[in-house]
Amino acid sequence: MDFQKLAKDIVEHIGGQENISDLYHCATRLRFTLKNDNKANRNAIENLDGVITVTESGGMFQVVIGNNVASVHDAIMDQTGLGTKQQTAEDGKKGNLFERFIDLLxxxxSPVLGLLAASGLIKGLNFVLGKYEILDPAGGTYRIIAAAGDSFYYFMPIILAITAARKFKVNQFIAVALAGGLIYPDLVNALNANESLSFLGIPVVLAKYSSTVIPIIIAIWILKYVEGFFTRFLHESIRNLLTPFFCLLIMLPLTLLAIGPVAIYTSGLIASGYLFIYNLSPIISGIVLGACWQILVIFGLHWGFVPVMLNNITVYGKDSINAMIGPSVAAQSGAALGVFFKTKNKKLKSLSLSAFFAGLMGITEPAVYGVTLKLKRPFIIACTMGAIGGGIAGGFGSAAIAQVQKSILTIPVVAHGMTGYIIAYFFALIGSCILTILIGFKEESSEDDVKKTDKSELTVDNSMIKRESIISPISGYAKPLEEISDPVFAGGAMGKGIAVIPEDGKVYSPVDGTVTLAFPTKHAYGFTSTSGGEILIHIGLDTVKLNGEGFTSFVETGAKVKKGDLIAEFDIQKLKELGYDVTTPIVVTNSDKYLDILPLKKNQIIHGEEALSLLL
Incomplete structure (x- = not known):
């Protein structure tokens, strides 16, 4: 794969370098913070070779790449120089409070997930080596391996200080120095010796800050305002010296006296609250988490659990959430394997096999976005088996000693209730595979299949199969109906069809026939073709709320139309500025009358081109 070309194309379609406020990556996704989301051409990016899908959540524009994400990220950084810029102001839209919280987490x-997983894997490996007396826990080999695995967790405040400083746009070196003060050896020794310390006569509540998460994040957030104050009011000739001076002199005592103790107390409350819910019924907790985890991942909401997992490990030395969601990852991998065995589509077979292996390594995006979610049934099967597996893990009291990716390699990290976790993991994996094969799924016809059907089967014997063409009423980018955000249209409740992301604001008649419904709000039109096809065009999503604002209609109910007649116009830019999705579903509302409805176009489409083929 040409990573340089892919990087260039992504930046171009996302609105150019000037539209990017921030960029980083996790295990599989490029995570963009954009100044203007409307400038990003989602459909064009999705169709790039090397891109699995695009999703928007938590206030971020996320491009799912897969295992090559780091290479594409580095290529973008090299081409744009984004990595050398330190942003000093918040750009673009902030989103609501919840979106900003998820974006913050x-x-x-995200930048430390790889190191976090690797450290956890080392801890799990060392645990097994010591438990089965392969290594002597008192020996040098065991202790050095332990240092490699524990170093990340012990110095977590320093590592998180770097990423938090970047997120809050604070001087990273001041942030690291502040974090280092929290785990300064003399203060650690004072805590261990139960000494009483005071600062200017104020008692200091000493606490263990190694491995903690919440104290340093809150401290860096407050540091943002302290540093900003001195940066604004100190003269440039002394700013570089006195800003770090005052920041450290103020922030470290403030953190030890107030921020730290409050955050440590809050951490204890969070851990106790989770433990209370978990103890009510570990099995039910596992079922709920196992069923919902991949849905949370899709919407980016899983980030809210990361601090809780790490906090559990800090407070209790183990975390049960890691164990209960592991089977859900295995289930998606198993469903992808089931698709591999079941499908006859060569492209899908290749994709599902690679997604299976990625899933074994704990990366489910290729399986979810590329295979199971598009086919629907495999995704539902995987969520169901993940729920059962989560319940099994909960019932056995399975818990991890570190935060890791839920892969087949990290099973040893679930040191508590490991046997139950192994049962749960492979039950979900194998069960999803078998059920996907037995229940099956409905595959989309490939473009080649459509062309083959169109050119041969449909023209050989017209007495057996009749065909009606529906032309696109809009110019833009065509995409499968099930991929749009409106669940009513995406779920097929209104019928089969296609969706178009329009390039302009003109809408034309898709058939020869009659306008059976012209909504007063001018955002939707129904047609009945001369052959009996009932077509609905819905301009944008939720646009009924505009009550006709931005729309102009040229037809009324009962009007006779020909293919290509201009029926309406709309102000596409105004709709986008008001926050509306302009994706336009084109649906055959009497789909049950036909043998099949075949979408014939993907990517670019011009009004007047054939978009749907109705088989009767």
Missing amino acids: SGIF
């Missing part, structure tokens, strides 16, 4: 934890 993902921005802080």
Whole structure:
């Protein structure tokens, strides 16, 4: 794969370098913070070779790449120089409070996920080696391996200080020095010796800050305002010296006296609250988490659990969430393997096999976005088996001693209740595979199949199969109906069809026939073709709320139309500025009358081109 070309194309379609406020990556995704989301051409990016899909959540524009994400990220950094810029102001839209919270967590934890997983794997491996007396826990080999695995967790405040400083746009070196003060050896020794310390006569509540998450994040957030104050009011000739001076002199005592103790107390409350819910019923907790985890991942909401997992490990030395969601990852991998055995589509077979192996390594995006979610049934099967597996893990009291990716390699990290976790993991994996094969799924016809059907089967014997063409009423980018955000249209409740992301604001008649419904709000039109096809065009999503604002209609109910007649216009830019999705579903509302409805176009489409083929 040409990573340089892919990087260039992504930047071009995302609105150019000037539209990027921030960029980092996790295990599989490029996570962009954009100044203007409307400038990004999602459909064009999705169709790039090397891109699995595009999703928007947590206030970020996320491009799912897969295992090559780091190479593409580095190529973008090389081409744009984004990595050399330190942003000093917030750009673009902030989103609502919840979106900003999720964006904050993902921005802080995403850059260290690889190191976090690797450290956890080392801890799990060393645990097994010591438990089965392969290594002597008192020996040098065991202790050095332990140092390699524990170093990340012990110095976590320093590592998170770097990522939090980047997210809050604070001087990283001041942030690291502040974090280092929290685990300064003399203060650690004072804590261990139960000494009483005071600062200017104020008692200091000493606490263990190694491995903690919440104290340093709150401290860096407050540091942002302290540093900003001195940066604004100190003269440039002394700013570089006195800003770090005042920041450290103020922030370290403030953190030890107030921020730290409050954050440590809050951490204890969070851990106790989770433990209370878990103890009510570990099995039910596992079922709920196992069923919902991949749905949370899709919407980016799983980041809210990361601090809780790490906090559990800090407070209790183990975390049960890691164990209960592991089977859900295995289930998606198993469903992808089931698709591999079941499908006859060569492209899908290749994709599902690679997604299976990625899933074994704990990366489910290729399986979810590329295979199971598009086919629907495999995704539902995987969520169901993940729920059962989560319940099994919960019932056995399985818990991990570190935060890791839920892969087949990291099973040893679930040191508590490992046997139950192994049962749960492979039950979900194998069960999803078998059920996917037995229940099956409905595959989309490939473009080649459509062309073959169109050119041969449909023209050989017209007495057996009749065909009606529906032309695209809009110019833009065509995409499968099930991929749009409106669940009513995407779920097929209104019928089969296609969706178009329009390039302009003109809408034309898709058939020869009659306008059976012209909504007063001018955002939707129904047609009945001369052959009996009932077509609905819905301009944008949720646009009924505009009550006709931005729309102009040229037809009324009962009007006779020909293919290509201009029926309406709309102000596409105005709709986008008001925050509306302009994706336009084109649906055959009497789909049950036909043998099949075949979408014939993907990517670019011009109004007047054939978009749907109705088989009767």
